[in-house]
Amino acid sequence: MLLVLAGLWGASFMFIKIGDRELHPITLVGFRMALGALTLVPIVLATVGASRALRELRVAARPLIVTGLFNSAIPILAITWAETRIDSGLTAIIQASAPLFTALLALRFSQDERVRGSRLVGLVVGFAGVALLVGGRPSGQLPAALAVVFSAVCYAAAGLYAGRRLRGISPLVTALGTLTAATLATLPIGLFQLPGHMTSWKVTASVLTLGIAGTGLAYILYYGLISGAGASRAILITYLVPTFAVVYGAVLLGEPVTAAAIGGLALVLAGVGLGTGAVRLGRPRRLASTET
Numbered sequence: 001m002l003l004v005l006a007g008l009w010g011a012s013f014m015f016i017k018i019g020d021r022e023l024h025p026i027t028l029v030g031f032r033m034a035l036g037a038l039t040l041v042p043i044v045l046a047t048v049g050a051s052r053a054l055r056e057l058r059v060a061a062r063p064l065i066v067t068g069l070f071n072s073a074i075p076i077l078a079i080t081w082a083e084t085r086i087d088s089g090l091t092a093i094i095q096a097s098a099p100l101f102t103a104l105l106a107l108r109f110s111q112d113e114r115v116r117g118s119r120l121v122g123l124v125v126g127f128a129g130v131a132l133l134v135g136g137r138p139s140g141q142l143p144a145a146l147a148v149v150f151s152a153v154c155y156a157a158a159g160l161y162a163g164r165r166l167r168g169i170s171p172l173v174t175a176l177g178t179l180t181a182a183t184l185a186t187l188p189i190g191l192f193q194l195p196g197h198m199t200s201w202k203v204t205a206s207v208l209t210l211g212i213a214g215t216g217l218a219y220i221l222y223y224g225l226i227s228g229a230g231a232s233r234a235i236l237i238t239y240l241v242p243t244f245a246v247v248y249g250a251v252l253l254g255e256p257v258t259a260a261a262i263g264g265l266a267l268v269l270a271g272v273g274l275g276t277g278a279v280r281l282g283r284p285r286r287l288a289s290t291e292t
Contacts, residue, residue, distance in 0.1 A: 001228070005221045006237055010244025012214040013088035014253060015206040016080050022195055022203045025080040028210075030183065030190030033072060035211020036219070037179040043220060044172050056173045063165035064174065068181025071158035075151035077186065082151075085144035086137070087255040092245030093265045094133050094148040096238055096272065100126040101156035103275045109160055118274050126271015133264035171226075175219040239269050 019028040044053050057064065083091050100123060134145040166174050199207075222237070242265055249255035 001221055001225045002236060002240070005218060005225060006240035006244050008214050008218045008221070009237070009241045010092065011248055012210055012218075013079075013083070013092045013245040014248040015210045015214065016083050016091075017088040017249070017253060018206040019203055019210065020080065020084045022199045023207070024190065024193035024195075025084065026077060026186055027190035027193045028207065029073065029077045029080050030187030031207050032076070032211045032215055033179050033183040034187050035208065036215030037176060037183050039212050039216025040172065040176045040179065040219065043216075044170075044176050048170050048172055052170070053173050053176070056169050057177050060166055060169050060174075060177065063162070064169075064177035065181045067158050067162045067166065067174070068178035069185060070154045071162065072178055072182035073185045075154040075158075076182075078147040078151040078154070082144040082147040086141050086148075087249055088253065089242070089246035089249035089255055089257070090133065090145075090261055091148050092242040093261060093268060094130060094145060095152055095155075096242045096265075097126060097130050097149070097268050098152040098155040098159075099238055099272045100130075100268075100275050101153050102159055105156055105160055122271045122274025124271070126268050126275050129264045129267025129271060132260060132267065136260050171223040172220070175223070179215065179219075238272055242269070 016028065023031075048056075079091060079095060103119065103123060130149060134142070134149060137145045162174070169177075225237075246257060246261070246265070250257050
């Protein structure tokens with residue numbers, strides 16, 4: 001499940017790049033959000049039930065709207081716009097810094113969080129990687145790189161907010177509610193930006209894949225992974241997605257793989273591992289033997 005999900009989300013950056021060729025970014029995002037929400041509707045009805053889903057959507061309407069804007073509509077629009085100017089692989093690498101911003105924001109909004117030792121080293125290393133990737137951009141690409149950094153901040157803030165305000169709400173209902181809110185925020189504007197011609201089959205297929213597989217089915221896989229393997233293993237997706245995205249971009253889109261990108265990827269992923277506590281420096285503690 002982890003590899004399939006990483007493959008889907010890693011490919012999403014490539015499909016965004018293809019969709020940007022003929023569609024305005026907000027149009028692409030609007031259709032993606034709508035297709036993702038429509039994909040989830042029958043799943044939610046079958047697993048959660050209509051009455052419970054409607055009750056939870058009504059009770060948590062405001063936090064679902066806020067989360068939908070800052071976890072879906074705004075960051076995905078920023079990423080989609082950025083990919084009109086920078087490579088898909090680079091976008092995925094910078095976006096992988098989201099857990100670093102989560103750890104940083106937790107210092108202010110989570111009283112029991114104290115970042116020290118290896119976690120502090122991780123934050124420094126990870127942000128050094130982001131600085132390398134963003135600072136090395138030509139002037140024309142700098143706003144796009146900063147837009148991806150902004151999307152990572154949005155993801156981090158939305159994750160902390162949803163964790164506090166959406167407790168007790170079914171994960172699938174949360175996914176449906178946030179995608180519906182994101183659809184309402186983007187699709188009406190996107191419809192006014194439709195091209196004056198039929199899109200090519202590649203762009204059409206990319207939009208369908210982004211919405212159905214990269215959004216709707218990916219949410220189901222992600223929440224299933226958390227449920228079956230735990231959140232500590234699910235975070236491994238952060239390491240795999242940019243790697244998949246770089247490979248897709250290089251092999252299928254002909255994007256260059258530069259030394260700066262590889263170095264930035266290594267720093268960001270090392271920083272995420274240390275900064276989130278998934279990897280620790282020093283000698284591991286010995287566990288008491290339970291053998292008899």
